[in-house]
Amino acid sequence: MKNKTNLFILSGFIAFSSCTSDSVSDLGEPSNLSEVTYTTTVKSIIDNNCIVCHGNSPTNGAPMSLTTYENVKDAVLTRNLLDRISRAEGASGAMPLGGPRLPQNDINAISEWIDANFPQ
Numbered sequence: 001m002k003n004k005t006n007l008f009i010l011s012g013f014i015a016f017s018s019c020t021s022d023s024v025s026d027l028g029e030p031s032n033l034s035e036v037t038y039t040t041t042v043k044s045i046i047d048n049n050c051i052v053c054h055g056n057s058p059t060n061g062a063p064m065s066l067t068t069y070e071n072v073k074d075a076v077l078t079r080n081l082l083d084r085i086s087r088a089e090g091a092s093g094a095m096p097l098g099g100p101r102l103p104q105n106d107i108n109a110i111s112e113w114i115d116a117n118f119p120q
């Protein structure tokens with residue numbers, strides 16, 4: 001009985017410590033301002049989560065493409081892109097539409113890209 005309890009505590013500790021080191025390494029990259037550019041970071045976030053609707057010819061009722069640097073910058077400046085991806089999951093107007101909210105690290109990376117004045 002006592003051994004089982006110890007094993008339970010030990011496995012909980014292992015699970016907890018591996019989660020902790022994962023999130024530390026995840027947080028490391030986007031917080032380095034100089035690394036966040038459209039090419040290295042933003043493009044792949046948009047490609048993986050948005051262009052299924054916001055493609056070259058937008059589908060599913062999406063009003064614009066998000067396939068180029070200019071498209072994405074324009075959507076930030078004139079279409080509230082950061083606000084849309086920052087809304088709570090399931091909130092009206094939240095993007096990606098109908099999908100899970102982006103990981104917070106991705107939202108932070110886009111926010112840093114905007115603060116750094118859209119490096120290409």
Ligand code: HEC
Pocket residue numbers: 046049050051052053054060061062063075079080081082084085093095096097098099102
């Ligand atoms: C399943 C399809 C779909 C996906 C995936 C999707 N969108 Fe949209 N998006 C739409 C539709 C439809 C609208 C128009 C309705 C609205 O404004 O809410 C829209 C509107 C928007 C608008 C506002 C446009 C305007 O003119 O006001 C922004 C900004 C936006 N999307 C950004 C994104 C971003 C960034 C992603 C990826 C993180 C994304 N969307 C993923 C379908 C989608």
